[in-house]
Amino acid sequence: MAAVIPRTGAETTPEWMARAACAGMDPELFHPDRGESSDEAKAVCAGCPVQLRCRWFALSHLEKFGVWGGLSERQRRQVRRSPSRMDTVRILAGLEEARERGAVG
Numbered sequence: 001m002a003a004v005i006p007r008t009g010a011e012t013t014p015e016w017m018a019r020a021a022c023a024g025m026d027p028e029l030f031h032p033d034r035g036e037s038s039d040e041a042k043a044v045c046a047g048c049p050v051q052l053r054c055r056w057f058a059l060s061h062l063e064k065f066g067v068w069g070g071l072s073e074r075q076r077r078q079v080r081r082s083p084s085r086m087d088t089v090r091i092l093a094g095l096e097e098a099r100e101r102g103a104v105g
Contacts, residue, residue: 014057016097021048031066038067045070049100056093059086 017023021044022030030041045051045067055069059076071079079085 014053016050016053020050020054021045027066030068038072041067042070042072050096052089052093052096056089059089 022041025044029044030038032038032041045054048054048070051069053069055071057063058068058071059079062080063076064073066073068076079089
């Protein structure tokens with residue numbers, strides 16, 4: 001979600017973010033207020049070609065706010081509590097990247 005990545009210091013935006021389904025969309029959609037539905041944001045994520053990399057980015061960078069890779073803040077906390085789920089997301093994100101490069105069929 002390139003539109004909502006905070007940029008600090010030498011941090012750069014990962015190249016895959018330009019291909020995200022949310023690129024150029026209003027970031028407010030991905031940051032619903034407490035009690036509001038995140039279904040619309042999650043629907044955008046569901047069709048995103050870089051969904052798993054986005055999800056892994058948010059998990060590995062301890063992103064606390066918004067919908068990333070189709071997961072809400074609470075869902076990401078649940079995944080972080082489970083080492084096996086974290087490993088699964090990391091592996092799937094790597095496969096997504098490899099598939100895009102043509103390294104995996």
